[in-house]
Amino acid sequence: MNTLVIGSGGREHAICGAFYRSKRVLKIYCASGNAGIAEIAECVNIEPENIEELLKFAKNNAVDLTFVGGETALSLGIVDKFGAQGLRIIGPNMSASKLEASKSFAKDFMFRHNIPTAKYRSVNSTREALEISQSGEFGGEESPVVVKADGLASGKGVVVAENRAEAVGAINQLHNLAGKSAAKKIILEECLFGREVSLLMFADGENFALMPPARDHKRIGEGDTGPNTGGMGTITDSTLLSAAQTEQIINEIIKPTLKGCADEGFPFRGILFLGLMMVDAVSGQRSGVSSKENSEPPSAAANSQLQPMLLEYNVRFGDPETQSILVRLKTDIVEICDAILAGTLDKLPISWHEGSSATIVLASKGYPEKPQTGAVIHGLEKLQNDISIFHAGTSKNENEEFVTSAGRVLGVTSTADNLQEALDKAYKAVKNISWDGMQYRRDIGK
Numbered sequence: 343m344n345t346l347v348i349g350s351g352g353r354e355h356a357i358c359g360a361f362y363r364s365k366r367v368l369k370i371y372c373a374s375g376n377a378g379i380a381e382i383a384e385c386v387n388i389e390p391e392n393i394e395e396l397l398k399f400a401k402n403n404a405v406d407l408t409f410v411g412g413e414t415a416l417s418l419g420i421v422d423k424f425g426a427q428g429l430r431i432i433g434p435n436m437s438a439s440k441l442e443a444s445k446s447f448a449k450d451f452m453f454r455h456n457i458p459t460a461k462y463r464s465v466n467s468t469r470e471a472l473e474i475s476q477s478g479e480f481g482g483e484e485s486p487v488v489v490k491a492d493g494l495a496s497g498k499g500v501v502v503a504e505n506r507a508e509a510v511g512a513i514n515q516l517h518n519l520a521g522k523s524a525a526k527k528i529i530l531e532e533c534l535f536g537r538e539v540s541l542l543m544f545a546d547g548e549n550f551a552l553m554p555p556a557r558d559h560k561r562i563g564e565g566d567t568g569p570n571t572g573g574m575g576t577i578t579d580s581t582l583l584s585a586a587q588t589e590q591i592i593n594e595i596i597k598p599t600l601k602g603c604a605d606e607g608f609p610f611r612g613i614l615f616l617g618l619m620m621v622d623a624v625s626g627q628r629s630g631v632s633s634k635e636n637s638e639p640p641s642a643a644a645n646s647q648l649q650p651m652l653l654e655y656n657v658r659f660g661d662p663e664t665q666s667i668l669v670r671l672k673t674d675i676v677e678i679c680d681a682i683l684a685g686t687l688d689k690l691p692i693s694w695h696e697g698s699s700a701t702i703v704l705a706s707k708g709y710p711e712k713p714q715t716g717a718v719i720h721g722l723e724k725l726q727n728d729i730s731i732f733h734a735g736t737s738k739n740e741n742e743e744f745v746t747s748a749g750r751v752l753g754v755t756s757t758a759d760n761l762q763e764a765l766d767k768a769y770k771a772v773k774n775i776s777w778d779g780m781q782y783r784r785d786i787g788k
């Protein structure tokens with residue numbers, strides 16, 4: 343069969359890789375892809391926003407199955423449009439995509455369905471946001487509060503403000519995004535403290551199948567310092583969530599979410615991504631990791647009572663979580679796609695390689711502020727084949743050498759029996775690769 347993957351980053355390279363391993367795929371197209379993806383797929387120069395062209399391409403090239411990587415095309419209704427023409431496509435429709443495309447829609451949905459999440463207010467103007475931040479509703483002058491823009495903002499729409507003065511700055515800053523629809527509404531949220539975990543699943547409208555839990559690292563600097571990025575590394579490891587915690591997440595978050603979607607008329611089909619904060623249930627908050635005020639490490643007893651709180655939904659695979667997750671997938675991805683479309687995920691056993699995985703992102707000089715591109719990448723030929731390299735931002739120069747073409751350039755992914763081994767393997771492989779100004783975090787998974 344012929345498949346079309348939509349997107350051009352490391353996530354899409356990993357998705358194309360899963361299709362490449364499938365026994366049932368003859369031909370992979372990727373719109374628009376990158377130089378690494380071009381080694382396993384035919385890249386087609388159509389952007390994700392250009393749904394009419396994608397539709398035409400899929401029809402003209404007998405595409406049997408389309409897989410959407412990112413949120414942009416989903417929020418524009420690509421699934422509705424392909425579906426209306428009888429084309430098979432994996433992803434939620436436009437209504438269900440609002441769980442990611444509008445944070446106020448998502449928060450209202452969580453409250454309607456009693457899903458544990460931080461208290462919030464959503465307002466339409468900067469003035470109202472400023473009034474609420476002054477009102478004491480989210481604490482005093484020195485209390486932290488989270489300020490969010492409503493719409494899709496590529497990870498740039500959230501500020502965790504340490505105090506009221508910072509919150510005021512954040513409200514004004516998000517207002518300056520105005521003109522872009524992302525800042526039309528502003529959300530103020532209670533600040534939660536704890537450990538973040540990402541839990542992704544395949545969903546067929548009713549049934550779901552969990553993927554291994556993952557953790558990402560968003561800041562550019564070691565020890566989670568400096569500006570936010572698209573993601574500098576991820577791990578998957580079973581110890582991120584205990585069996586009891588997973589059970590609790592299923593009962594308190596996943597089941598009410600899928601039922602809520604179905605009841606409200608947009609059954610969720612595709613990949614659902616939960617951004618979770620595991621909060622100390624004893625004190626109601628402050629389990630110790632991200633709070634400056636709490637110098638006490640959490641006790642073992644408190645650890646066992648972590649309450650899962652939902653920070654956000656994403657309606658697609660994460661980048662770079664996908665790279666760490668899909669290298670562990672044993673089941674043929676086409677079988678999973680078929681089950682998602684047929685509503686039979688409950689009947690498909692999905693298996694994963696045991697153990698852990700790690701992805702180290704290698705970024706350009708100057709990333710994230712001013713990434714420099716065009717540097718020749720050295721050392722790719724030295725890598726062993728127990729390492730996967732996912733290209734995020736590469737192209738080829740006139741000498742057919744890989745060169746950097748964006749801020750995030752490569753993801754180096756390994757799997758092993760345990761996390762430490764996976765990290766050691768990935769970091770050892772990283773040592774082979776170099777270009778002028780290459781940067782990466784040395785503390786992924788620590």
Ligand SMILES: Nc1ncnc2c1ncn2[C@@H]1O[C@H](COP(=O)(O)OP(=O)(O)O)[C@@H](O)[C@H]1O
Nearest residue numbers: 460488497498500502531532533534617653654
């Ligand atoms: N209520 C909250 N309390 C504490 N931290 C939060 C809260 N909401 C978001 N954050 C932090 O901000 C990050 C980004 O927020 P999120 O809602 O995931 O938006 P996005 O991923 O779309 O930027 C989270 O990963 C988390 O670190």
Ligand SMILES: [Mg+2]
Nearest residue numbers: 617653654656
């Ligand atoms: Mg997030």
